[in-house]
Amino acid sequence: xxxxxxxxxxxxxxxxxxxxxxxxxxxxxxxxxxxxxxxxxxxxxxxxxxxxxxxxxxxxxxxxxxxxxxxxxxxxxxxxxxxxxxxxxxxxxxxxxxxxxxxxxxxxxxxxxxxxxxxxxxxxxxxxxxxxxxxxxxxxxxxxxxxxxxxxxxxxxxxxxxxxxxxxxxxxxxxxxxxxxxxxxxxxxxxxxxxxxxxxxxxxxxxxxxxxxxxxxxxxxxxxxxxxxxxxxxxxxxxxxxxxxxxxx
Amino acid sequence: xxxxxxxxxxxxxxxxxxxxxxxxxxxxxxxxxxxxxxxxxxxxxxxxxxxxxxxxxxxxxxxxxxxxxxxxxxxxxxxxxxxxxxxxxxxxxxxxxxxx
Numbered sequence: 001x002x003x004x005x006x007x008x009x010x011x012x013x014x015x016x017x018x019x020x021x022x023x024x025x026x027x028x029x030x031x032x033x034x035x036x037x038x039x040x041x042x043x044x045x046x047x048x049x050x051x052x053x054x055x056x057x058x059x060x061x062x063x064x065x066x067x068x069x070x071x072x073x074x075x076x077x078x079x080x081x082x083x084x085x086x087x088x089x090x091x092x093x094x095x096x097x098x099x100x101x102x103x104x105x106x107x108x109x110x111x112x113x114x115x116x117x118x119x120x121x122x123x124x125x126x127x128x129x130x131x132x133x134x135x136x137x138x139x140x141x142x143x144x145x146x147x148x149x150x151x152x153x154x155x156x157x158x159x160x161x162x163x164x165x166x167x168x169x170x171x172x173x174x175x176x177x178x179x180x181x182x183x184x185x186x187x188x189x190x191x192x193x194x195x196x197x198x199x200x201x202x203x204x205x206x207x208x209x210x211x212x213x214x215x216x217x218x219x220x221x222x223x224x225x226x227x228x229x230x231x232x233x234x235x236x237x238x239x240x241x242x243x244x245x246x247x248x249x
Numbered sequence: 250x251x252x253x254x255x256x257x258x259x260x261x262x263x264x265x266x267x268x269x270x271x272x273x274x275x276x277x278x279x280x281x282x283x284x285x286x287x288x289x290x291x292x293x294x295x296x297x298x299x300x301x302x303x304x305x306x307x308x309x310x311x312x313x314x315x316x317x318x319x320x321x322x323x324x325x326x327x328x329x330x331x332x333x334x335x336x337x338x339x340x341x342x343x344x345x346x347x348x349x
Contacts, residue, residue: 028335031335066260095268097295098271102271119269176335180336189293
């Protein structure tokens, strides 16, 4: 889609195409979300949430690790401040993703799109948006959100209500959908760019070590992700600075 | 007794702030070469770190997770799009766990 965005309205056929692409790419994300949020709903139920509250939490927060940590605290009757701090830490990677997205926005885009796009920055939706060439089209993100967000919210509600009715075999299969999508974002980039290929292999190795080494394995998955992202991206940026600003993606 | 809706409001508020602040405050292209490179690498690093070894722990058996990982890498390398890669991975787990 090399077409240049002229007007940020849905009257533009280019935006309509982007919206449809977003919906298409949002479907596998929704499937993965459904499985994950279903198990998240079980955690919500243990924290005393009703199905509606589970729906609300997922609809508003859109965060797997962040919500999970939040429900654990709620179950323990934690203080409000504590909940705020832990939510901030477990979601800190979205701060980085939001920074990265800010660099890929058209300066002429009306400002309200920034507020709307920010609402649903998740690992997956960020991944597929950033993988597209050129400036980010907000309608691509909206299309993807339209398919994925309801799955996330309803999945949580259903998890609260139905507990563990879904056969384990299906949960098991659904749960890798997310990782398949991650791979579909990073592997093509690795094929084009040797630096990224080497970097990704280092990431897999470092992440594997961090998950099983005593010092790191005690940390939450979210904290490990932030630490590794900071360290490895800094190393890559120092060793292999990008030439010129253009053509990233 | 803390109120559930205040809990949810706090979670939602913090989750949104963290996402909306950079996007709305950073209006200009960042010129610094280090920061540019850093932000360029961030998505790939984050996604790679979150994929492995989490994928082997997501399934009922680590072996089927590993198979899904291999299938996903291969499919994406050969040019499958997001949806197809995801479906291949799910199918690999379903198939593998019939035998495990």
